[in-house]
Amino acid sequence: MTQQQACTMVEHHPIDALLRQDRIPHIWCSGCGLGTSVTAFVNAVKDCGIPLDKISVVSGIGCTGRVAGYMNLDSFHTTHGRALPFATGLHLGNPSLKVIVFSGDGDLISIGGNHFIHTARRNMDITVICVNNFNYGMTGGQGAPTTPLGAKSTTTPYGNIEFPFSIPHLAAASGATYVARWTALDTRRLKNSMQEAIVRKGFSVVEVISPCPTLYGRLNRLGTGLDMMKFYQENTVIKHGADPASVAIGKDSKIIVGKFVDIERPTYLDMMKQGLGARFKIPIPERCVDKTEIPGDDE
Amino acid sequence: METESGVLTGEHFLSGNEACAEGALAAGCRFFAGYPITPSTEVAEHLAERLPQVGGIFIQMEDELASMNAILGAAWAGRKTMSATSGPGFSLMMENLGLGIITETPCVIVNVQRGGPSTGLPTLVGQADMMQAKWGSHGPYEIIALCPSSAQECFDFTVKAFNLSEQYRTPVLVMSDEVVGHMTEKVVIPPADKIEITKRRTPRVPPEKYLPYDPDPDGVPQMALAGQGYKMHITGLTHDKKGYPVITEEAQVALIGRLIDKIRKNRDKIIQYEEEQCEGADVIVCSYGISARISQLAIQNARAEGIKVGVLKLIVVWPFPEKKIDELAGKTKGFVVPEINCGQISLEVERCAHGKAKVILVPHAGGGTHNPDKILEAIRRAAA
Amino acid sequence: MGEPSGSEKPKYWRTPLDLDKLQMPKGKVFLIKERCKGCGFCVEYCPRDVLELSYEFNSKGYHYPVPKNEQACVNCKLCDMLCPEFAIYTVDVNKEKETEVEKVGN
Numbered sequence: 001m002t003q004q005q006a007c008t009m010v011e012h013h014p015i016d017a018l019l020r021q022d023r024i025p026h027i028w029c030s031g032c033g034l035g036t037s038v039t040a041f042v043n044a045v046k047d048c049g050i051p052l053d054k055i056s057v058v059s060g061i062g063c064t065g066r067v068a069g070y071m072n073l074d075s076f077h078t079t080h081g082r083a084l085p086f087a088t089g090l091h092l093g094n095p096s097l098k099v100i101v102f103s104g105d106g107d108l109i110s111i112g113g114n115h116f117i118h119t120a121r122r123n124m125d126i127t128v129i130c131v132n133n134f135n136y137g138m139t140g141g142q143g144a145p146t147t148p149l150g151a152k153s154t155t156t157p158y159g160n161i162e163f164p165f166s167i168p169h170l171a172a173a174s175g176a177t178y179v180a181r182w183t184a185l186d187t188r189r190l191k192n193s194m195q196e197a198i199v200r201k202g203f204s205v206v207e208v209i210s211p212c213p214t215l216y217g218r219l220n221r222l223g224t225g226l227d228m229m230k231f232y233q234e235n236t237v238i239k240h241g242a243d244p245a246s247v248a249i250g251k252d253s254k255i256i257v258g259k260f261v262d263i264e265r266p267t268y269l270d271m272m273k274q275g276l277g278a279r280f281k282i283p284i285p286e287r288c289v290d291k292t293e294i295p296g297d298d299e
Numbered sequence: 300m301e302t303e304s305g306v307l308t309g310e311h312f313l314s315g316n317e318a319c320a321e322g323a324l325a326a327g328c329r330f331f332a333g334y335p336i337t338p339s340t341e342v343a344e345h346l347a348e349r350l351p352q353v354g355g356i357f358i359q360m361e362d363e364l365a366s367m368n369a370i371l372g373a374a375w376a377g378r379k380t381m382s383a384t385s386g387p388g389f390s391l392m393m394e395n396l397g398l399g400i401i402t403e404t405p406c407v408i409v410n411v412q413r414g415g416p417s418t419g420l421p422t423l424v425g426q427a428d429m430m431q432a433k434w435g436s437h438g439p440y441e442i443i444a445l446c447p448s449s450a451q452e453c454f455d456f457t458v459k460a461f462n463l464s465e466q467y468r469t470p471v472l473v474m475s476d477e478v479v480g481h482m483t484e485k486v487v488i489p490p491a492d493k494i495e496i497t498k499r500r501t502p503r504v505p506p507e508k509y510l511p512y513d514p515d516p517d518g519v520p521q522m523a524l525a526g527q528g529y530k531m532h533i534t535g536l537t538h539d540k541k542g543y544p545v546i547t548e549e550a551q552v553a554l555i556g557r558l559i560d561k562i563r564k565n566r567d568k569i570i571q572y573e574e575e576q577c578e579g580a581d582v583i584v585c586s587y588g589i590s591a592r593i594s595q596l597a598i599q600n601a602r603a604e605g606i607k608v609g610v611l612k613l614i615v616v617w618p619f620p621e622k623k624i625d626e627l628a629g630k631t632k633g634f635v636v637p638e639i640n641c642g643q644i645s646l647e648v649e650r651c652a653h654g655k656a657k658v659i660l661v662p663h664a665g666g667g668t669h670n671p672d673k674i675l676e677a678i679r680r681a682a683a
Numbered sequence: 684m685g686e687p688s689g690s691e692k693p694k695y696w697r698t699p700l701d702l703d704k705l706q707m708p709k710g711k712v713f714l715i716k717e718r719c720k721g722c723g724f725c726v727e728y729c730p731r732d733v734l735e736l737s738y739e740f741n742s743k744g745y746h747y748p749v750p751k752n753e754q755a756c757v758n759c760k761l762c763d764m765l766c767p768e769f770a771i772y773t774v775d776v777n778k779e780k781e782t783e784v785e786k787v788g789n
Contacts, residue, residue, distance in 0.1 A: 005751070005753065009714055035766065053530070085364070086368040087372060089376065092369075096526065187765055272356075
């Protein structure tokens with residue numbers, strides 16, 4: 001065994017100021033893509049120019065739901081599936097806040113599905129980061145509405161027989177004005193996409209495909225977190241502007257990522273100003289988002 | 300007509316539901332999220348019209364679950380918030396009522412009760428959600444619930460509900476019913492400066508020293524709002540004073556103990572009832588909501604027959620006035636509890652009477668109010 | 684001078700005109716050993732092959748990354764961005780003002 005060198009050992013990471021340091025290390029498994037998604041998110045928040053006091057993070061229940069607990073911002077860990085209506089109330093209660101919902105696929109699309117489509121329909125000015133690991137991780141690996149056809153989970157031990165949702169398709173069809181999908185491996189583009197989604201106006205959804213090595217990966221024999229990342233590397237195709245209806249993910253299919261939808265549509269508050277603002281004085285504070293340079297895509 | 304402050308001072312001819320809505324506005328409510336459900340829809344409709352006039356926000360959410368969460372979120376953004384529903388919607392709100400209780404979020408929920416269970420009688424009266432008001436959500440907790448029995452009381456008790464919710468940082472229920480909600484009566488709304496409003500308890504310390512769940516001496520913590528720089532963490536999991544989830548027995552005992560004591564230790568300040576001729580009474584009619592009004596004819600007739608009847612009308616049903624019932628039970632022959640259900644508050648009266656007096660329930664499955672003669676019969680039996 | 688900080692000199696088939704003005708960044712790797720959960724993302728995806736997993740464990744039993752060739756690091760920060768544990772980051776050693784721990788936010 002040759003003598004190994006060592007990295008310089010330190011106690012803190014540069015982004016620690018944005019994390020609740022008394023709760024690090026976090027509970028997520030080795031190889032889980034959540035930590036990577038949070039790093040991208042923290043960097044996006046740092047660079048987006050919004051005063052940190054004005055940012056509120058709302059999450060639901062599940063592994064991704066724990067993100068709120070690690071962010072050193074106003075954070076709300078609500079009940080299963082109800083992050084979006086809570087965020088709606090927070091946003092309408094004080095429109096100067098920037099409200100970001102960071103939750104998982106089961107939380108947002110299954111029990112929260114109704115709220116997802118309606119919040120998208122209303123084009124609430126809320127950013128949604130949906131981390132998709134294709135199962136319910138926190139509770140032990142049960143099937144979710146995003147579990148691919150034929151995949152194994154603890155509640156589909158003989159292979160999933162249900163057709164899954166494609167989150168970009170659902171979001172776009174419901175009226176989201178920004179829909180993007182990236183894998184946890186593609187961190188630079190993910191960070192840029194998150195930053196874009198946070199700064200822009202309207203209902204923005206960024207789906208992050210993330211490895212779940214302990215459950216989904218193990219039950220479907222996909223290997224370690226690193227093996228799943230290597231799979232993403234080999235099987236990801238970037239197609240900006242792809243039709244959201246065509247980007248469904250199968251068990252062994254290519255994963256299509258990119259920015260699928262980026263349109264302008266009046267938000268709920270714009271419509272309120274338009275419809276009621278002429279007759280009534282409804283004080284709606286300005287958005288706290290500053291103009292900021294958004295790095296371009298480095299295709 | 301003063302609309303900027305939301306207080307519609309003057310004498311009005313309003314339905315109970317409209318009076319509830321006006322009470323909310325007078326108390327400072329500037330956010331309503333609800334879902335239409337008979338017989339509470341008029342609360343939402345009235346607020347849809349009135350909230351923009353006073354600079355508030357009304358939103359019809361996709362279901363009652365969303366409504367309950369939206370009012371919690373808007374409360375954390377700084378507004379006084381309310382939702383209104385009836386039986387089926389009330390059941391849907393239960394889980395997130397628990398979220399409001401454990402996160403100590405002030406808000407008001409109006410339940411205009413109707414016949415149940417399930418879809419039941421959408422347009423007809425019931426009073427069968429009273430136990431659900433106390434025990435409906437899972438887990439141990441205390442709740443505050445008020446019962447109006449007239450349109451004027453709908454106004455007054457809604458204002459009181461907002462004040463109690465801010466004072467004790469808890470969701471408060473206004474348990475109205477279809478008859479009270481739909482009856483149209485004279486409602487006198489006083490000038491704004493005559494209406495007592497409790498302000499939210501905001502933090503008195505800077506962010507470095509602030510702990511979201513560190514209580515003041517009365518057991519209620521100061522409430523920071525999102526966007527004020529306090530960077531707090533609020534969770535539905537059992538938590539410590541910092542708001543961080545702590546999944547241990549000790550944290551649960553500490554947190555739940557404080558949440559329950561918050562209401563129980565302050566019950567003398569919260570409990571309210573109207574007592575009439577209870578001294579030396581042979582029978583006491585203990586009721587609430589519309590049943591309290593229906594009983595009036597029966598009580599009148601009973602007194603005409605020579606029976607000494609006292610009246611205990613409950614204004615705050617939860618926390619229940621245990622000490623009062625216990626005290627009265629020692630001095631009277633019996634209680635008569637008319638209610639439009641198959642026995643709910645009567646069980647509480649029975650429990651608190653400790654066997655010292657008879658408790659006669661006058662039930663009604665719902666769909667209409669009692670025939671006063673049935674109440675009179677019960678009074679006679681109690682007096683015997 | 685455009686001296687590349689690697690053990691090998693890159694071979695240019697045509698020397699860039701601004702080679703004397705450009706300087707290849709040189710990075711230094713910092714690790715918070717106890718946070719590492721040994722996932723291997725940083726080792727696998729470092730484009731300069733700087734890292735390898737240690738033979739030793741941290742107190743949780745995970746093999747953490749050690750540099751086998753820290754000279755080759757160009758501060759691309761991919762390890763920092765990929766690490767799920769906020770356990771590793773790099774700093775450009777040539778930038779004098781950059782301190783070990785940047786104050787982020789306040």
